[in-house]
Amino acid sequence: YAYFHNISQEDLPYINIPLHTVIKLTPKAYGCDEERYKVPIQAVSTHRPKPKTETDARGDPAAVEKKRSTTARNYYGDDQPA
Numbered sequence: 001y002a003y004f005h006n007i008s009q010e011d012l013p014y015i016n017i018p019l020h021t022v023i024k025l026t027p028k029a030y031g032c033d034e035e036r037y038k039v040p041i042q043a044v045s046t047h048r049p050k051p052k053t054e055t056d057a058r059g060d061p062a063a064v065e066k067k068r069s070t071t072a073r074n075y076y077g078d079d080q081p082a
Contacts, residue, residue, distance in 0.1 A: 001017065
């Protein structure tokens with residue numbers, strides 16, 4: 001769904017896909033057609049909107065970015081403070 005609608009990976013968990021609905025995507029030259037077929041089953045929406053900003057336990061949004069960017073590996077403890 002996200003691929004055909006050109007939605008970024010960061011927004012994938014926050015796409016509002018209704019429960020008990022069949023979505024038919026038909027690829028076209030510049031986009032795609034979408035048809036939705038609702039199945040008559042009673043349910044509540046479980047969609048959760050994307051949070052505005054993330055914060056750590058102290059309320060510091062910069063600390064979340066520091067935690068998230070852990071692509072460098074510290075195999076031998078070179079980055080440990082003395």
